Amino acid sequence: MRRGTRTTLLRFAAPFAVAVVVIAAWQFLVSVNRVPPYIIPSPLLVAQTLYADRVLLLNSLGVTLGIALAALAFATLLGVATALIFVQSRWLEMSLFPYAILLQVTPIVSIAPLIIIWVRDTRTALVLCAVVVAIFPIISNTTLGLRSVDRGLLDLFRLSRASRWQTLWRLRVPSALPYFFGGLRIASGLALIGAVVAEFVAGTGGQGAGLAYQILLAGIQLNIPRLFAALVLIALAGIALFAATVGLSRIALSRWHESALDAES
Amino acid sequence: MSPTGEGDAIVTLSDVAKTYDNGTQALERIDLAIRDGEFVTLVGPSGCGKSTLLHLVAGLSRPSSGRIEWWGGPFDETGGPGRRIGLVFQSPTLMPWASVAANVRLPLDLAHVARPDANAAAAQALARVGLAAASARLPRQLSGGMRMRASIARALVTNPDLLLMDEPFGALDEFTRQRLESELLELWSAQRVTVVFVTHSIQEAVFLSTRVVVMGAHPGRILDAMSVDEPYPRSDPFRLSPTFAALAQQVSACVAKASADALPDSAPARADVTRRKR
Numbered sequence: 001m002r003r004g005t006r007t008t009l010l011r012f013a014a015p016f017a018v019a020v021v022v023i024a025a026w027q028f029l030v031s032v033n034r035v036p037p038y039i040i041p042s043p044l045l046v047a048q049t050l051y052a053d054r055v056l057l058l059n060s061l062g063v064t065l066g067i068a069l070a071a072l073a074f075a076t077l078l079g080v081a082t083a084l085i086f087v088q089s090r091w092l093e094m095s096l097f098p099y100a101i102l103l104q105v106t107p108i109v110s111i112a113p114l115i116i117i118w119v120r121d122t123r124t125a126l127v128l129c130a131v132v133v134a135i136f137p138i139i140s141n142t143t144l145g146l147r148s149v150d151r152g153l154l155d156l157f158r159l160s161r162a163s164r165w166q167t168l169w170r171l172r173v174p175s176a177l178p179y180f181f182g183g184l185r186i187a188s189g190l191a192l193i194g195a196v197v198a199e200f201v202a203g204t205g206g207q208g209a210g211l212a213y214q215i216l217l218a219g220i221q222l223n224i225p226r227l228f229a230a231l232v233l234i235a236l237a238g239i240a241l242f243a244a245t246v247g248l249s250r251i252a253l254s255r256w257h258e259s260a261l262d263a264e265s
Numbered sequence: 266m267s268p269t270g271e272g273d274a275i276v277t278l279s280d281v282a283k284t285y286d287n288g289t290q291a292l293e294r295i296d297l298a299i300r301d302g303e304f305v306t307l308v309g310p311s312g313c314g315k316s317t318l319l320h321l322v323a324g325l326s327r328p329s330s331g332r333i334e335w336w337g338g339p340f341d342e343t344g345g346p347g348r349r350i351g352l353v354f355q356s357p358t359l360m361p362w363a364s365v366a367a368n369v370r371l372p373l374d375l376a377h378v379a380r381p382d383a384n385a386a387a388a389q390a391l392a393r394v395g396l397a398a399a400s401a402r403l404p405r406q407l408s409g410g411m412r413m414r415a416s417i418a419r420a421l422v423t424n425p426d427l428l429l430m431d432e433p434f435g436a437l438d439e440f441t442r443q444r445l446e447s448e449l450l451e452l453w454s455a456q457r458v459t460v461v462f463v464t465h466s467i468q469e470a471v472f473l474s475t476r477v478v479v480m481g482a483h484p485g486r487i488l489d490a491m492s493v494d495e496p497y498p499r500s501d502p503f504r505l506s507p508t509f510a511a512l513a514q515q516v517s518a519c520v521a522k523a524s525a526d527a528l529p530d531s532a533p534a535r536a537d538v539t540r541r542k543r
Contacts, residue, residue, distance in 0.1 A: 152358030155325050159352055160375040170374070174362045 041225040046232065049225040057214065057226075061233050064195050064210035067123065068241065071130030072191040076184065078131065079138030086139075087146040087172065088164075097143075104136035108194055112201040123208060126198045133194030137186040145179025146172045181249035188241040196234060272301025274337075275427055275459055276322055281331035283317055283485075290484040291317040295331070297478065297487065299427070299461055304453055306462045306470040307478050308516060310524075314485020315463045319431050322461060323352055351420030351458075353430040357412035359404040359419075366391065366400035369419045376423075390418040393452060410441040417449070421456065428453075430462045434469070443501070446473060454497055467520075471512045472504060479516055481523035489519045 023043045029035070030042040037045055050057065082100070086093035112129045119125035149172055157167050199212030211230045218227035276299040283292040291314040299305055299322070307315040320326045321333060324340040333340070336349075359368045366387050367374075373383035391397050394414040404412055413433060420428055434442040450473060453460055464470055470477045474493050481488045493512060495503060503509055 150358055152354040152356060153360065155320075155323075155354075156352060156358065156371070157375065158325060159323055159350065160372045162375045166375055170371075171360070174360065177362075 038222050038224045041228055045225050046228045050229040050232065053226055053229060057211070057229060057233055060209055060211045060214045060230070061237060063208055064192070064199065064212065064234070065237050067126050067130060067195040067199075067210065068192040068237070070127045071134055071194060072184075072188055072241075074127065074131045075134040075138055075187055075191060079135045079183070079187070080142055080180070082135075082139050083142035083146055083176075084168075086143045087168075093143070100136060100139050103132055108133050108197050109201060112198050116198075116202050122202060122204050126195060126202060126204075126210075129198035129201075130191050130194030133197070134187040134191040137183040137190065138180070139183075141179045141183030141186075142176055145176030148179065149175045177252060178249075181245070181252065185242065185245045185249070188245045189238055192234070192238050192241055272303070272459075274298045274300055275335070276461075277332075277334045277337075278318075278321070278328075279332045279334075281321065281328045281333060283314070283321065283326070284329045292321075292328075293484040293486045295485075295487060299459060301426075301459055302457065304450075304460045304462065304473055304475045305478060306464060306474040306476070307480055308464055308467060308470040309480030309485075309488075310482050310520060311465060312485070313480040313482040315465075315480050316431055317485065318480075319429050319461065319463050322427075323350060323429050349423075349426045351423065351425035351428045353413075353416050353420045353428070353433045355432045355435055357404065357409075357416040359412060359415060361404055363403075364400065365396065365402050365404065365407070365415050368404065368415060369400075369422050371419060372423050386422050386424075387418075390422040391415075393421060393455075394418045394448070409437055410445060413437065413445065414448075417452075421452070421458075424456075426459060428458050428460045430460065432463050432465065435464070435466075442469075447500070449473065450497060450499060467513050467516045468504070470516065471509055472499060477512075477516060479519045481520065488523045491515060 026040075027043050030040055035042075041049070082096075086097065108129055111132065115128050115132075116122070116125045119128060146168075153171055154167070157171055162170070195210070196212045199210040200216065203216065204210070204213060211234050214230045215227050218224065218230065276297075278295050278297045281292060281295040282290070284290045295318065297318075307318060309315050317326075321328055324335070359365075360371070363371075366384070369390055370383045370387040373386055378386075388397065388400065391400050394417050396411060396414050396418060399407060399411060399415075404415065407415065417433070420430075434445055437445065446469065449460075452458070460473075462470075462473060471493060476490060476492045478490045479488045480486065491512070495508060
């Protein structure tokens with residue numbers, strides 16, 4: 001038990017220590033060598049900029065995060081629906097799966113301009129781009145999970161004359177959950193990347209300016225501290241998204257663990 | 266109950282053969298009748314098609330030729346044989362996300378039995394295998410033997426007339442295995458269920474059965490059948506008796522003779538099979 005607590009402590013303390021060391025070294029090197037802030041700003045300056053420009057940056061963060069979350073939601077919905085269709089019919093899967101792969105291997109930078117031209121509403125276009133990037137791991141993982149069913153249980157369901165719906169709902173869906181959450185975890189990062197890349201391509205400013213636009217603008221204006229501040233926010237947003245999906249998967253799958261605890265106490 | 270197997274035929278296989286799509290002939294000319302109240306064991310080396318035979322009897326696959334009748338009719342017309350046949354696999358195959366009770370209740374849930382009735386039946390089945398206290402637990406919290414008990418409870422929950430078991434105790438340690446064998450015999454005589462039991466252990470076959478069906482491989486076929494006339498309840502001293510040794514010897518000799526007979530022409534036959542597989 002003590003060993004377990006220590007491991008948990010280590011899991012948070014060790015990366016934190018690495019961060020402290022790296023940031024301290026960065027601050028030290030920048031100050032000692034007098035590196036100008038338009039090349040590499042010191043961490044302190046980045047933090048100051050983050051605070052000074054907080055309204056602008058947090059607004060942009062909200063825009064980007066909104067796009068990423070909407071994309072993740074659509075990718076999940078569409079991806080799961082696609083996987084459910086795939087698993088119902090082999091020939092549907094065989095005829096459509098290559099196109100899902102096509103979607104995955106085509107760089108989003110190269111199709112984003114087209115999507116932005118075709119879709120009138122910019123925000124919708126950005127969400128669509130991020131969906132294209134994020135959907136594949138959900139489709140492929142969920143399909144794999146829906147098919148990774150214990151052969152014996154499948155035989156038992158057949159022997160019990162289970163309907164297609166019963167087999168899907170009582171056997172395939174629960175079996176697929178761990179796979180689905182693995183896909184969701186990957187998709188959460190991809191949705192954010194997709195949102196940022198699409199913003200870069202679209203270059204939307206003004207009211208709907210996301211973090212990518214702030215980075216673009218800061219780069220042109222040589223406002224490197226703000227560029228770094230925006231980068232920090234993107235990274236933090238990515239970590240938060242990832243942590244949220246991990247938490248979600250814990251909640252969904254720990255019912256197996258929790259009921260375990262109940263039985264033993 | 267008549268241990269000699271004089272009851273009505275529950276399942277009749279006439280001239281049944283099974284060839285897989287890849288050309289492997291798994292079973293050849295099988296004639297077998299399972300009678301009411303029997304405990305029939307199919308014993309033989311691996312590759313003799315005993316599991317394939319069990320799948321055919323469960324209606325999970327169809328014979329390539331020949332006829333199988335369940336209660337004198339085809340599989341689909343016997344009034345839902347899914348509920349009259351219980352199946353136990355080599356591994357417990359429980360759903361890891363569901364409690365033991367929910368796992369045992371599954372066949373009833375699939376048949377849309379009302380929840381209170383299903384719960385009562387599941388509790389009863391769990392009590393029969395001595396797992397009443399574990400019903401709220403998850404499969405991963407049980408030992409191997411307890412999981413197998415849960416699996417047996419699930420097969421019994423519909424009160425089946427025929428219980429099919431595919432090497433159910435193969436993965437268990439010797440002590441657990443012998444205990445479960447004795448418990449199975451108690452269940453069998455208390456429930457008046459007919460059992461078809463697949464195993465590769467000659468000792469297990471002789472200890473459990475009213476009738477031992479010896480199978481040979483390449484292709485899978487029935488070599489011999491012998492009845493075990495030892496009265497029930499059988500207990501551990503039976504395992505040490507001369508009768509037991511003589512019967513085990515007889516089964517073993519039967520398998521050995523079949524492999525010796527098959528030896529001269531078995532090598533090319535096997536090569537043939539591998540070629541077709543590729």
